[in-house]
Structure formats: structure tokens, C-alpha cells
Amino acid sequence: MEEQMAKIDLSNISHTYNPLDPKPTYALNPFSMTWENGKRYAILGPSGCGKTTMLNIVSGLVRPSKGEILFDETPVTDLKTEDRNIAQVFQFPVIYNTMTVYDNLAFPLRCREFTKEKIEERVKAVSDTLNLSSFLNSPARKLTADQKQLISLGRGLVREDVAAVLMDEPLTVIDPDLKFRLRRNLKEINEQYKTTLVYVTHDQNEAMTFAENIIVMDQGEIVQVGLPKDLFEKPKTTFVGYFIGSPAMNIFQSTVSSDHEVKINDTTIKTNSNLGNLKDKNVKLGIRSEFIELAEREKSNTVKIKLTRVEDFGNFKLLTGKMGDLVIKSKVEREKPIPDGELNLYFPPEKCCVYSDEKLV
Amino acid sequence: MSKLYTFLKYFFITFWTVFVVAPFLWAVSTSFKDFQSVNSKVTYIPWLDFEPTLEGWRVLIKSPAKGGVDIVEPYFNSIFVTCTASLISIVLGTLAAYALSRFTFKAGFVRNNDITFFFISQRIMPPIVLSIPFFIFLSTIGLLDSLLGLVVVYIVLLMPIAVWIMVDFFNRVPKELDETALIDGCNPYQAFYKVVLPNSIPGLIVAGMFCIIFGWIDFFFAFILTFTEVQLLPVKVVALNSSITPWWSLSASALVSVAPLIIVAFIVERYLSKGNLSGALK
Numbered sequence: 001m002e003e004q005m006a007k008i009d010l011s012n013i014s015h016t017y018n019p020l021d022p023k024p025t026y027a028l029n030p031f032s033m034t035w036e037n038g039k040r041y042a043i044l045g046p047s048g049c050g051k052t053t054m055l056n057i058v059s060g061l062v063r064p065s066k067g068e069i070l071f072d073e074t075p076v077t078d079l080k081t082e083d084r085n086i087a088q089v090f091q092f093p094v095i096y097n098t099m100t101v102y103d104n105l106a107f108p109l110r111c112r113e114f115t116k117e118k119i120e121e122r123v124k125a126v127s128d129t130l131n132l133s134s135f136l137n138s139p140a141r142k143l144t145a146d147q148k149q150l151i152s153l154g155r156g157l158v159r160e161d162v163a164a165v166l167m168d169e170p171l172t173v174i175d176p177d178l179k180f181r182l183r184r185n186l187k188e189i190n191e192q193y194k195t196t197l198v199y200v201t202h203d204q205n206e207a208m209t210f211a212e213n214i215i216v217m218d219q220g221e222i223v224q225v226g227l228p229k230d231l232f233e234k235p236k237t238t239f240v241g242y243f244i245g246s247p248a249m250n251i252f253q254s255t256v257s258s259d260h261e262v263k264i265n266d267t268t269i270k271t272n273s274n275l276g277n278l279k280d281k282n283v284k285l286g287i288r289s290e291f292i293e294l295a296e297r298e299k300s301n302t303v304k305i306k307l308t309r310v311e312d313f314g315n316f317k318l319l320t321g322k323m324g325d326l327v328i329k330s331k332v333e334r335e336k337p338i339p340d341g342e343l344n345l346y347f348p349p350e351k352c353c354v355y356s357d358e359k360l361v
Numbered sequence: 362m363s364k365l366y367t368f369l370k371y372f373f374i375t376f377w378t379v380f381v382v383a384p385f386l387w388a389v390s391t392s393f394k395d396f397q398s399v400n401s402k403v404t405y406i407p408w409l410d411f412e413p414t415l416e417g418w419r420v421l422i423k424s425p426a427k428g429g430v431d432i433v434e435p436y437f438n439s440i441f442v443t444c445t446a447s448l449i450s451i452v453l454g455t456l457a458a459y460a461l462s463r464f465t466f467k468a469g470f471v472r473n474n475d476i477t478f479f480f481i482s483q484r485i486m487p488p489i490v491l492s493i494p495f496f497i498f499l500s501t502i503g504l505l506d507s508l509l510g511l512v513v514v515y516i517v518l519l520m521p522i523a524v525w526i527m528v529d530f531f532n533r534v535p536k537e538l539d540e541t542a543l544i545d546g547c548n549p550y551q552a553f554y555k556v557v558l559p560n561s562i563p564g565l566i567v568a569g570m571f572c573i574i575f576g577w578i579d580f581f582f583a584f585i586l587t588f589t590e591v592q593l594l595p596v597k598v599v600a601l602n603s604s605i606t607p608w609w610s611l612s613a614s615a616l617v618s619v620a621p622l623i624i625v626a627f628i629v630e631r632y633l634s635k636g637n638l639s640g641a642l643k
Binding site for chain 1: 535537538540541543544545546547548551556559560562
């Protein structure tokens with residue numbers, strides 16, 4: 001079969017659901033992005049931030065108010081969904097109740113008039129991958145919710161020629177163990193068939209483990225696109241810092257005191273950021289709880305805190321302390337002895353991120 | 362406590378069963394009586410209490426010339442009018458309902474819900490309000506006292522029921538189902554008849570059942586819009602009555618009139634109890 005996978009370009013796309021309004025609110029603010037052929041992408045963001053709208057625009061269920069979509073440089077903005085060669089899996093299983101599992105899986109191929117032998121071969125391959133082989137002749141409605149979701153997934157994967165498989169939080173209804181296995185399966189499918197996979201989720205762990213590239217969205221805006229490592233270590237905005245990582249990034253109000261230093265309350269913290277033109281301005285200092293270290297004694301770049309809580313998570317301890325009215329969280333190794341009362345925490349300068357107007361300096 | 366509950370439960374079920382079935386039994390027994398057995402003392406059991414006769418039933422198929430009333434033709438008329446009008450109402454109503462469920466319509470202040478309400482508001486009016494316009498309308502287009510005219514009127518009466526039931530049903534069929542079908546490669550029409558429609562069979566059956574019931578039992582319009590050429594069953598049954606009430610033939614005609622509905626009820630009940638009413642998504 002001819003390979004039809006495509007590079008997907010979203011060029012200046014924006015969308016509003018109330019275009020006739022004189023002051024429309026935008027579900028998606030103008031953005032441009034390219035999805036490379038054969039890569040795995042995760043779109044991450046809180047509910048209602050425009051993730052699903054973006055998928056629907058790519059699959060053609062929604063026509064963008066402005067902008068253009070190109071598959072391999074060919075504009076498809078006005079192409080109908082059924083002609084677009086996109087597979088989409090929704091959050092809740094959508095199955096054809098009146099058909100058997102086999103007919104469900106074969107449906108996309110039948111609609112596209114594949115030969116009987118080809119259909120049989122593909123359905124068999126997909127049902128093997130998804131552990132559905134023993135149910136092929138059962139009515140689809142008799143299956144459990146997670147099996148039904150596997151069928152939805154299977155209908156997306158059964159076509160070898162899709163430009164991309166779009167998944168809208170597809171594993172919500174599936175139990176954790178199977179979820180883990182399925183994510184691995186999806187990765188394997190991606191590596192084997194080089195199908196572009198786009199995965200919408202609000203679960204950062206899912207996004208981090210699944211995707212090569214993560215797109216973080218907030219309020220119809222693409223906030224950051226990058227590798228999991230970048231998002232974790234250098235969040236471009238305070239929102240990404242809050243949203244990615246557990247616990248969220250520590251973020252403190254501070255004032256710039258010199259070219260590389262900020263002041264939190266009365267403690268001076270050195271950073272690697274160049275703050276020359278922000279002198280005396282109010283900024284925010286962000287640091288991951290993973291990067292804060294316990295210090296034996298007061299030295300440069302340490303802050304003194306009053307320990308308020310220690311939580312044991314099994315593989316690490318989470319310390320919560322207060323410096324004045326600021327709350328600081330730090331992850332430390334489980335074995336480390338924690339002194340009572342006051343302790344010093346060290347902020348490595350290279351791990352400190354400074355945010356001016358919520359954006360990374 | 363649970364014993365009392367069980368007792369009450371069975372008591373009420375028994376009571377209700379008797380309440381529903383007794384009139385039928387009364388009608389069955391009466392239909393085999395003659396003038397003598399009806400008008401003398403109270404009798405119940407054939408052969409013991411009275412001598413059964415088929416006279417009440419024979420009258421129904423005898424031609425008027427031989428002293429009968431002949432409900433055979435009105436019977437088939439009723440079947441034809443009810444089935445045709447129901448079928449057309451279901452087809453048109455389902456299409457309208459699908460559109461109302463899936464697309465957003467705007468015309469001034471009118472929205473989808475207003476259109477749905479407009480359909481059902483046709484049934485809120487008392488039939489008598491509609492009778493004169495219908496009469497004038499049918500006489501203008503020359504369909505008064507004809508089967509086709511009745512079919513037209515019944516479509517007007519039945520389609521709101523079909524639209525109302527199907528809008529509600531389609532609203533419960535998630536739109537992701539249509540979208541999935543589009544993504545899988547159907548065009549919108551294929552998505553409708555290959556995917557949405559098969560999933561809506563329980564709704565179609567319920568709507569169909571209501572259409573058949575309301576079409577079959579209508580007396581008012583059948584009475585007003587027909588005279589001599591065409592007669593429907595309810596009108597003919599009422600016409601059976603005369604100065605001496607023929608309880609035997611009235612009972613027999615009542616039984617044959619409800620028979621189709623009982624058959625429909627049995628078919629529908631079987632289908633619905635298969636559990637097909639549950640939605641496509643869970």
C-alpha cells in the first residue's frame with residue numbers, strides 16, 4: 001500500500017465558536033505549528049483550554065475561523081472530514097452498537113472500499129495488538145467500557161494510510177495497568193508504522209512518558225512546545241511551572257537587586273539569568289522542589305525556613321516549610337535525616353528561573 | 362415487613378390484572394351471546410349459563426344487504442391509513458428530528474427548541490379547532506371523503522409525535538457517534554443511515570408504536586372528514602349502535618379492533634426487553 005502519511009502544518013489558525021458576535025471570544029488564539037511526519041505529540045493543558053478544538057480543526061469536524069491547514073503542503077482547510085484521512089479517538093468509547101467487534105474494526109476500511117482480504121488482514125493485525133481477537137464475533141455493545149475504548153482505538157489504527165491518529169484523552173476509562181501497556185503499544189505502533197500520533201491529555205505523566213514533543217496550552221494559547229525535559233527544567237511561563245510537575249514549581253514574589261540577583265524577603269538569591277535591565281522591578285523566582293537541596297549551614301543562596309510538614313511518599317520525602325509567609329516545598333531523598341524546626345535550603349543558581357510578567361527572562 | 366410487602370405487591374398486581382383483563386373477558390363472553398342471553402338474567406359461562414352463538418361475529422362480515430354491517434372494508438381502510446400515515450410520519454419525522462438534534466437553526470428569535478415546540482404544539486390544540494380548517498382544506502383540494510385525504514390529515518397529526526420522540530432520542534445519541542462515522546470515511550448521509558439510524562431502532566419502534574396507536578384509535582377526524590365513500594373502523598363500530606344496543610356485535614367488533622394493537626404491543630415489548638434501549642456510549 002502506498003504510504004500517505006503527511007506533515008501537518010497549521011498556519012495562523014484561530015477559532016471562535018461565536019463568529020457573529022461583534023466581540024467574539026476565541027477558543028483558539030492565532031498560532032502556527034508543524035507536526036512532523038511520524039512523531040508523537042502530546043497536547044497538554046487544563047480543561048477548556050482549546051485542546052479538543054485544535055484536534056477537531058485538524059480532523060475537519062470544525063472549520064477554523066481563520067488560517068489554513070496543510071497536509072504535505074496541500075491545503076485541506078475546506079476538505080470534508082471523510083476525505084481527510086485522519087483517525088480520531090474520543091475521550092469516551094464510541095462504538096457502533098449494532099455491529100460485532102469485527103464489523104466495528106472493519107468499518108473504516110469498508111467505507112473506503114478496501115478488498116475483503118485486505119480488511120481481514122488488517123483487522124486481524126489490529127485485534128492482535130489490542131487483545132481483541134477472542135471477541136471478534138461478539139456484539140460490540142456487550143463488551144466492557146475499556147474494551148469498547150480499545151475498539152475505538154482499533155478503528156483508528158486499522159487504516160495504515162492515515163495522516164495522523166488524533167486521540168482525545170483516550171485512556172481515561174481504562175484501568176491503570178492496561179493504560180500503561182497501551183501507551184507502550186501505541187509507542188510501538190508509532191515506531192513500527194511511523195504513524196503520527198497526537199495525544200490530548202491533562203495528565204502530565206501521560207504526556208511526559210508518551211510524547212517526544214509536548215505542546216502546553218492555556219486559555220486558547222500555546223504556551224510552550226518542547227521536550228519533556230525542557231518543560232520540566234525551563235518552563236517558559238509560570239503557568240507551565242505550575243501545571244507541569246508534582247508538586248508544582250515553587251514561585252516567589254521577588255525584586256531584582258543586581259544583574260544576576262533577586263531578593264526574596266531579605267534573602268538574596270543568585271541566578272544565572274541576566275537581569276540587567278530589570279533592576280528594582282518586581283519579578284517572580286521559580287524553582288522546582290526537586291532541585292532545592294538541604295544545606296548543613298547558612299551559606300550563599302540558602303534560605304532559612306521553618307519546617308511545617310514532612311510527607312513520606314515512599315521514594316522521597318516532601319518537606320513543606322515557611323519563610324515568613326512564603327511556602328516552600330522541597331523533595332529530598334527518603335533516607336536523609338531531617339532536622340527539626342529551622343533548616344537551610346540551597347537554591348542552585350543554574351536551576352533558578354526568573355519570570356517577569358509571568359514569562360521566563 | 363417483607364411478608365407484608367410481598368402480600369401487598371401480589372395483591373395489587375392481582376387487582377390490576379383483574380381490572381385490565383375482566384372487561385376483555387366480559388367482551389369475549391358477550392360476543393358469543395344472543396339477544397336472549399344478554400337481556401335475561403346475568404350469565405357468565407358458555408354452555409352452562411347460556412348457549413353460545415356466532416351471530417355477533419357473523420354480523421360483522423355480512424353485507425348490509427343481508428342485515429349485516431360489514432366492517433371488513435373499514436378494517437382494511439384503517440390498516441391502510443394508519444400504516445401509511447405512520448410510515449410517512451416516521452420517515453419525515455426522523456429526518457426532521459435528526460436535523461433539529463444535530464444542527465443549530467436560527468431565524469430571528471426562533472431556535473431549535475422553538476421549532477420542536479412548534480411541532481408538538483399542533484397536538485396541544487383541541488382537535489375541534491383543527492376540524493374546520495382541515496375540512497375546508499380537504500374539500501378545496503378535492504380529497505374529502507377519500508383515503509388519501511385521511512392519510513394527509515393523519516400525517517399532520519402523527520408527525521409531531523415522531524419528531525418529539527426522535528429529537529429526544531437523537532439528543533441522547535452522542536454526536537461523537539456521527540463524528541466518528543465521518544472520520545471513518547462515511548459521508549453525512551451514510552453516517553446517518555449506516556450508524557445513527559441502526560442505533561436508533563428502539564426510538565423508531567417507540568415512535569412507530571405511538572403513531573400506530575394514535576392513528577388507529579382516532580375517531581374524531583375519521584368521523585368528520587368522511588361520509589359514504591370511505592369509512593374507517595372506529596366510525597363503523599360506533600355506527601353499529603342502534604335503538605336496541607347490539608351488545609354481542611359491539612363486543613365482537615371491539616375485540617377485533619384492539620387485536621392489532623395487542624399484536625403490536627407484544628412485538629414491541631419483546632424488542633424493547635432485549636435491552637437495546639441502552640445508549641451507544643458508556
